[in-house]
Amino acid sequence: MREILYAGFGGQGVLTSGLVMAQVAVFKKQQATWIPSYGSAMRGGTANCTVKYGKDTIYNPAQEEPDVLLAMNGPSYTAFAPSVKPGGIIVINNDIIGDDIAVRDDITLYKVPCTTLAKEIGQPRGANIIMAAAVIKLLGDFSLDDGIHGMNDMFRKKGKEKFEAGNMKSFECGYNAV
Amino acid sequence: MGDMIKGNIAIAEAAVRAGVQLYAGYPITPSTEIMEYLSGRLPELGRSFIQAESEVSSINMVMGASACGFRSLTASSGPGISLKQECISCISDEELACVVINVVRYGNGLGTLYSSQCDYFRETRGGGNGDYRCIVLSPESIQEAVDLMAPAFDLAEKYRIVTIFMTEGALGQMMEPCDMPDFIEPKRHSWALNGTYSNKKIGIFDRDSMKEAEALNKKHELIKANEQRWESGQVEDADYVFVAFGLPGRSVKGAVKELREEGHKVGFIRPITTWPFPEKAFAEVNPNVKGFISVEANATGQLVDDVALTAKKVINERNVPVWCLPCVYGVPTLKFTKEGFGRIINGELKEVY
Numbered sequence: 001m002r003e004i005l006y007a008g009f010g011g012q013g014v015l016t017s018g019l020v021m022a023q024v025a026v027f028k029k030q031q032a033t034w035i036p037s038y039g040s041a042m043r044g045g046t047a048n049c050t051v052k053y054g055k056d057t058i059y060n061p062a063q064e065e066p067d068v069l070l071a072m073n074g075p076s077y078t079a080f081a082p083s084v085k086p087g088g089i090i091v092i093n094n095d096i097i098g099d100d101i102a103v104r105d106d107i108t109l110y111k112v113p114c115t116t117l118a119k120e121i122g123q124p125r126g127a128n129i130i131m132a133a134a135v136i137k138l139l140g141d142f143s144l145d146d147g148i149h150g151m152n153d154m155f156r157k158k159g160k161e162k163f164e165a166g167n168m169k170s171f172e173c174g175y176n177a178v
Numbered sequence: 179m180g181d182m183i184k185g186n187i188a189i190a191e192a193a194v195r196a197g198v199q200l201y202a203g204y205p206i207t208p209s210t211e212i213m214e215y216l217s218g219r220l221p222e223l224g225r226s227f228i229q230a231e232s233e234v235s236s237i238n239m240v241m242g243a244s245a246c247g248f249r250s251l252t253a254s255s256g257p258g259i260s261l262k263q264e265c266i267s268c269i270s271d272e273e274l275a276c277v278v279i280n281v282v283r284y285g286n287g288l289g290t291l292y293s294s295q296c297d298y299f300r301e302t303r304g305g306g307n308g309d310y311r312c313i314v315l316s317p318e319s320i321q322e323a324v325d326l327m328a329p330a331f332d333l334a335e336k337y338r339i340v341t342i343f344m345t346e347g348a349l350g351q352m353m354e355p356c357d358m359p360d361f362i363e364p365k366r367h368s369w370a371l372n373g374t375y376s377n378k379k380i381g382i383f384d385r386d387s388m389k390e391a392e393a394l395n396k397k398h399e400l401i402k403a404n405e406q407r408w409e410s411g412q413v414e415d416a417d418y419v420f421v422a423f424g425l426p427g428r429s430v431k432g433a434v435k436e437l438r439e440e441g442h443k444v445g446f447i448r449p450i451t452t453w454p455f456p457e458k459a460f461a462e463v464n465p466n467v468k469g470f471i472s473v474e475a476n477a478t479g480q481l482v483d484d485v486a487l488t489a490k491k492v493i494n495e496r497n498v499p500v501w502c503l504p505c506v507y508g509v510p511t512l513k514f515t516k517e518g519f520g521r522i523i524n525g526e527l528k529e530v531y
Binding site: 034 | 179199348425435511
């Protein structure tokens with residue numbers, strides 16, 4: 001079973017990043033759970049969600065010890081980096097998180113300038129999809145095609161297919177960024 | 179396998195499919211998505227949705243719809259359900275049927291927004307004044323919640339009792355794949371008001387409380403005999419048996435699996451009905467069991483009382499110790515349960531009973 005923690009400011013789209021991950025897993029007939037922090041979290045506040053997926057039963061849907069952390073801002077990195085499983089992966093948004101951070105020597109750190117990339121491909125609101133795709137690539141369980149099909153299936157069911165071309169562009173960009 | 183769906187939305191749609199004709203409520207985190215969803219869904223089907231001016235009025239509307247023989251529903255969280263207690267007691271007194279969803283959040287008074295199970299005592303004992311119980315259903319997953327919604331109404335109507343559907347904040351807010359049940363078209367009940375005064379009127383001074391008490395006890399005994407629901411595993415040879423319901427119950431199953439793999443003889447009982455408490459599940463437990471351990475999302479331990487009471491009844495020739503691992507709020511991790519177990523077998527944690 002895989003456990004991923006998506007964290008950032010409210011409004012950065014981390015809950016959606018996590019949802020894409022969970023939906024791709026379900027699309028590929030795996031078990032998945034998605035559980036958010038909720039309540040007083042709002043735009044500008046903190047937001048995070050935990051996604052678990054795998055072929056077997058998921059017992060505890062809540063955070064235990066993430067294999068991967070996506071940190072979209074500094075406070076998320078500081079708060080959650082210590083909880084990552086030894087040997088795990090941390091992906092940071094290094095448009096916001098600078099190079100002056102303490103890095104654990106038992107994890108692998110990936111820096112993705114997702115906001116810059118999003119602007120470069122003409123999808124300024126696609127940073128969270130870029131990161132979702134980067135995480136999916138690093139986990140190594142799903143192909144680019146699986147990822148895109150799973151994501152498209154999710155947004156179509158939400159009636160948001162008009163953003164499909166842009167989302168696919170963002171997804172490809174993120175998948176190839178790591 | 180169905181699509182990913184949020185717990186509260188899935189529960190609301192399941193209620194629609196179970197034939198709910200009226201929802202009345204007042205919003206509160208973490209239950210609000212239930213009424214938000216129904217505010218569009220019920221009018222779409224020509225059914226009634228009311229955002230009432232308060233919790234008190236909403237539960238009274240539910241009582242009215244129930245008296246008229248319709249499947250009626252309200253949902254709230256801890257503090258909101260507190261406000262509804264006077265009317266829940268009245269509905270119980272009138273022997274009407276309805277379902278009340280409590281998406282439990284942590285704390286006393288207004289409390290917090292954390293997910294919790296701290297309303298266990300209130301729900302399983304009948305939370306208002308007087309002397310009654312409600313049937314209490316406590317699902318561990320979105321699928322189980324959805325599958326229990328039609329039974330929640332069936333039970334309420336079969337026994338003319340209130341069914342409390344006790345979920346947790348985390349279950350309401352999380353998402354997982356879920357298959358939806360088919361639509362049911364329930365019939366209006368023969369005992370419902372019909373506008374012709376065909377039912378006998380009983381005034382407050384005409385009541386025979388002795389006779390009513392006898393009938394009430396008979397009803398409770400019948401429910402206890404017939405409606406206990408639970409899931410259990412590996413209790414026959416267990417040295418220690420965990421007892422937990424809802425999301426903690428689900429998490430504990432994972433801890434039991436890992437502890438077994440590590441060579442510990444442990445099992446679990448997961449109550450699905452928290453009232454009636456599944457006493458029958460304890461009859462299957464190894465008679466030489468060394469102890470029971472409740473795992474619960476509250477501060478002081480509540481479920482542990484029912485575990486101890488039942489343990490003393492089932493294994494009556496000796497004093498089986500009962501421990502409690504309260505995680506206060508949230509979902510206990512597998513690590514939490516396993517570490518707690520380690521402290522128990524090393525003698526570092528005192529039993530509660």
